[in-house]
Amino acid sequence: MTSTKPSAAGKKPTESVPAAALHVGTSDPRTLIMNNLRQSGIFVALVVIVALFAFLTDGLSLSPGNITNIVLQYSYILVLAIGMVIVIIGGHIDLSVGSVVALTGAVSAVVVIRQGHPWWVGVLAALAVGIAVGAWHGFWVAYVGIPAFIVTLAGMLLFRGLTLRVLDNISLSPFPAEYNRIAAGFLNGLIGGDGYDAFTLLIGAIGVAGYVVSCFRTRVARIRYQQPVESFALFVARMTLVGAVVMYFAWQLAHARGLPIVLIILAALVLVYGLLTRRTVFGRQVYAIGGNLSAAMLSGVKVRTVNFWIFVNMGFLSAVAGIIFSSRSNGAQPAAGNMFELDAIAAAFIGGAAVTGGVGTVVGAMVGGLIMAVMSNGMQLMGVDQSLQSVVKGLVLLIAVAFDVYNKRRAGASR
Amino acid sequence: MDDNILEMRRITKTFPGVAALQDVSLAVRRGEIHAICGENGAGKSTLMKVLSGVYPSGSYDGDILLDGEPVHFRGIRDSEHRGVVIIHQELALVPYLSIAENIFLGNEQRGPAGLIDWNRTNAEAAKLLASVGLPENPVTPVVQLGVGKQQLVEIAKAISKKVRLLILDEPTAALNDVDSAHLLDLMRRLRDQGITCIMISHKLNEITSIADSTTVLRDGQTVEHLEMRSGEVTQERIIRGMVGRDLESFYPDRVSSPGEEVLRIEDWSVRHPSQDRLVVDGASLDVRAGEVVGIAGLMGAGRTEFAMSVFGRSYGRDITGRLFMHGKQIRTRSVAEAIRNGIAYATEDRKRFGLNLIEDIRRNISAAGLRRLARFGWVHDNEEIKVAETSRRDMNIKAPSVMSVVGKLSGGNQQKVVLSKWLFTDPDVLILDEPTRGIDVGAKFEIYTIVNRLVAEGKAVIIISSELPELLGMCDRIYTMSAGRITGVLPVAQATQEKLMELMAKDKETVG
Numbered sequence: 001m002t003s004t005k006p007s008a009a010g011k012k013p014t015e016s017v018p019a020a021a022l023h024v025g026t027s028d029p030r031t032l033i034m035n036n037l038r039q040s041g042i043f044v045a046l047v048v049i050v051a052l053f054a055f056l057t058d059g060l061s062l063s064p065g066n067i068t069n070i071v072l073q074y075s076y077i078l079v080l081a082i083g084m085v086i087v088i089i090g091g092h093i094d095l096s097v098g099s100v101v102a103l104t105g106a107v108s109a110v111v112v113i114r115q116g117h118p119w120w121v122g123v124l125a126a127l128a129v130g131i132a133v134g135a136w137h138g139f140w141v142a143y144v145g146i147p148a149f150i151v152t153l154a155g156m157l158l159f160r161g162l163t164l165r166v167l168d169n170i171s172l173s174p175f176p177a178e179y180n181r182i183a184a185g186f187l188n189g190l191i192g193g194d195g196y197d198a199f200t201l202l203i204g205a206i207g208v209a210g211y212v213v214s215c216f217r218t219r220v221a222r223i224r225y226q227q228p229v230e231s232f233a234l235f236v237a238r239m240t241l242v243g244a245v246v247m248y249f250a251w252q253l254a255h256a257r258g259l260p261i262v263l264i265i266l267a268a269l270v271l272v273y274g275l276l277t278r279r280t281v282f283g284r285q286v287y288a289i290g291g292n293l294s295a296a297m298l299s300g301v302k303v304r305t306v307n308f309w310i311f312v313n314m315g316f317l318s319a320v321a322g323i324i325f326s327s328r329s330n331g332a333q334p335a336a337g338n339m340f341e342l343d344a345i346a347a348a349f350i351g352g353a354a355v356t357g358g359v360g361t362v363v364g365a366m367v368g369g370l371i372m373a374v375m376s377n378g379m380q381l382m383g384v385d386q387s388l389q390s391v392v393k394g395l396v397l398l399i400a401v402a403f404d405v406y407n408k409r410r411a412g413a414s415r
Numbered sequence: 416m417d418d419n420i421l422e423m424r425r426i427t428k429t430f431p432g433v434a435a436l437q438d439v440s441l442a443v444r445r446g447e448i449h450a451i452c453g454e455n456g457a458g459k460s461t462l463m464k465v466l467s468g469v470y471p472s473g474s475y476d477g478d479i480l481l482d483g484e485p486v487h488f489r490g491i492r493d494s495e496h497r498g499v500v501i502i503h504q505e506l507a508l509v510p511y512l513s514i515a516e517n518i519f520l521g522n523e524q525r526g527p528a529g530l531i532d533w534n535r536t537n538a539e540a541a542k543l544l545a546s547v548g549l550p551e552n553p554v555t556p557v558v559q560l561g562v563g564k565q566q567l568v569e570i571a572k573a574i575s576k577k578v579r580l581l582i583l584d585e586p587t588a589a590l591n592d593v594d595s596a597h598l599l600d601l602m603r604r605l606r607d608q609g610i611t612c613i614m615i616s617h618k619l620n621e622i623t624s625i626a627d628s629t630t631v632l633r634d635g636q637t638v639e640h641l642e643m644r645s646g647e648v649t650q651e652r653i654i655r656g657m658v659g660r661d662l663e664s665f666y667p668d669r670v671s672s673p674g675e676e677v678l679r680i681e682d683w684s685v686r687h688p689s690q691d692r693l694v695v696d697g698a699s700l701d702v703r704a705g706e707v708v709g710i711a712g713l714m715g716a717g718r719t720e721f722a723m724s725v726f727g728r729s730y731g732r733d734i735t736g737r738l739f740m741h742g743k744q745i746r747t748r749s750v751a752e753a754i755r756n757g758i759a760y761a762t763e764d765r766k767r768f769g770l771n772l773i774e775d776i777r778r779n780i781s782a783a784g785l786r787r788l789a790r791f792g793w794v795h796d797n798e799e800i801k802v803a804e805t806s807r808r809d810m811n812i813k814a815p816s817v818m819s820v821v822g823k824l825s826g827g828n829q830q831k832v833v834l835s836k837w838l839f840t841d842p843d844v845l846i847l848d849e850p851t852r853g854i855d856v857g858a859k860f861e862i863y864t865i866v867n868r869l870v871a872e873g874k875a876v877i878i879i880s881s882e883l884p885e886l887l888g889m890c891d892r893i894y895t896m897s898a899g900r901i902t903g904v905l906p907v908a909q910a911t912q913e914k915l916m917e918l919m920a921k922d923k924e925t926v927g
Contacts, residue, residue, distance in 0.1 A: 225800045228816055279796060281789045288782055291771035298729060298760065298768050299783035299836070300751040358773050 041403070042352055042367045049371055053378030061378050064256035067249065072183065072328065074373035075262045076101065076321040078366055080344035082273050083317035085365035088348045089277070090310045091290040091357030092141065092148035096155030097318045097344055101337030102163040104130045104322030109172040109332035112179060119179035127319045133159060134315020138308035156341070164334050173331025181261060183328035188258025196251070197258040204250025207267070208243040215239060262324055269320070274362045286310060290357030346393070347372055350400040371396070419483070420445040420580055420611050426477035428465055435461045436475070436635045443580070448602060448612045450626035452619070452653055454881070458635040459615045463582050467501040468494040498579035502569045504588060508557045515540035515553035518572045543571040547601055562690060563594025570601065581605065582613045587621060588715040591692055599625050617713040619650040619920045631656035650920060651913070658883065658912035666888030667860065669867040673706035673891060676742065677875040678758070678844045683736030685724040694720045694731060696899035702844060702875040707866065709886035710879045711915050712896035718879045719763055721896070722846045726760035727753035740843065754783060757843035761833050763852060763879070769833045772822035776814055777803035779821050779832050784839040806835035811861060827858025834865060845869065846877045851885065863889060883912045895919045
């Protein structure tokens, strides 16, 4: 670099004060809805679906025990959806994650159950295998230039086969209690509580407080940089709503078995990956590649490197999901993780990711995953036939993507 | 009275906001080779699309008379039915089908049961190949042929459609000398067989050697009709017709005071990514601080390829040559390295290569210089907003906010976003490829003003443009390229459109 010009990230404007945050902003619902249609649409859909099933099951779906169940049952899909939405934003797809979940779980089971190593060795082995699988996919996609569809389709067969090999075609179980706690354990009773778990409520409250503080700081910064924001009343309303939902959720958990350990893992992953996608150079480059590959290349983005790490990351998260799943099922089966890829892909697309890449969010994928989870769970509670469940899920996916395509076409027309 | 196979009378074709053709008339005699000349954007291709029915009857005004009777083509099939066949510059062959399959595509030779009669298909194809002088087996996949031979397959295909009027759009642009000579020979033979040819070409030496008459278009209007048979019409005469307009005075004034040399490129050569020919051939160029240097050239001259290969090897293979930045040799093995070395390249096709259209202004502006906003890989997103706001103000980008999606902006504002993006990388040399293509006059003026401001700040700017008045209005010096070579460099004071055009049309052999 021959330039000596100071970096633009230097001093901050100081003219406005945080107090102004109380008085500016728009409440115009048209602007707000139009700006966030893609995002807010799925939140609305989630609320409608939750309400629908609460009604259809006479409130059973919102009972403390069932909410806990949903978390335990779908956590690994949500973990996969985090990785999958990043893959999809980059303009790829990963069909192999189900097989990788099986393989990593199997490796962990062999290490812990068959060879008798401590539980954490199994965890590390599974993560290492997941990362290696991701690097394998990344190599073929990024450096050889084979479409991810083909590479991961091959991986789906390949790693399913290796799973059978590793397990010698039989199931392994049970895991030691420590390993089993990862997915089936709870944190409770740490600070007491009468008929409920105070610790769970405390964590919920801390989460809400953290969310409110960070939103307020963003808002203040936006105003300082003279960007449009929503009105303060609306801001308060939004915070209150989110806080109420989270605290209700925590309250229900506290009245069941307490805070599931897997929920803590999931929350940490959502937080980290939410920041990774929005706030890091890597995250931005993923969006840039998916949005316009040629333009990204001509902007100096090292497309191959980024693509490689997208798949390494997917492998890593597949391993996390594999650990959770094997822990939950307390063993490893040759057929584990079958069709998980489709649930993860569906979650990402329902959550607003674009088929052509460049669009999508981690939070969206989580909401998409929850929509699928609440629907499956609700239909199970109602005793709906498996065949019909499949039909409904298929239609929901189709409608969600059709909505996305329609949205894009409309945006295109106004260009 | 002439025996005209074709007459086009007072053709007017408008696109939203622009008149591409205005009262254009064209008369082609039976059995001649008729050349159509004009600068890029003069309306040649549009006229041929009107003729061949790509723009259907009713979407333009005026009459087309074939053999003296009016025709109304609603599509390519109509025009081909009447023996009018167009061969586009980008060949329309299916690469993995055989020569014979390509020739009879859409016109399959069927046997009694409605199935394709392969024996007849291949035998007919072999005959057609012989007639165009292409000694290839008709079952060879087209992908195995070079461009020159593919062109001959296209012509064979046209002959199979009983062509009477063959239109060739830039037929030799992608061909080497041997293939070009072969093609021109074939055109003469076709003429002797009674097939009339219309040929769009930038290569004036070919036109003077082969055409019987020439129509010159400029800015969507017919300028003149030249009889070529006498051999008195020279290339200079055609050039005068092509450029003869005044320099419009919408270029802002600038006091030019070039300083130290910033970038020097020496002996730069680039091979086509898939074909075995040099697209850039030993080109050298230098640019100083506070100087605007232009590169003029016709389509296919290799200007964009030259710039993109310098910018992190974004085009071509077997790239050789030397680069010096402030007198020090540098390398640009990747785009990131080129950016680090202070080079920026704003593409000619901003929608395809320049912008992420589904992303907002802010993130497009930061895309190439994101590292400047980041610490340990962590983007300072409020500073990013500030940078975007500063650009929006300085560049006068008209948008409700920097969070507006770039795809919804007008061409001029998109171009300002592209410029902002590259200025944020703080380059020493800014290469602008067709910086005002497809934007309106007001926005053009703004872009010119921005360029002037940049050079006043000591940046070096290279402008690639197909609009000669733009180069003459903006540059201090103008290089000309033809067939991958630098054919000359003129200080703007000595440059005229005629001189430039002469250098741009200069053929390989005549270059030093």
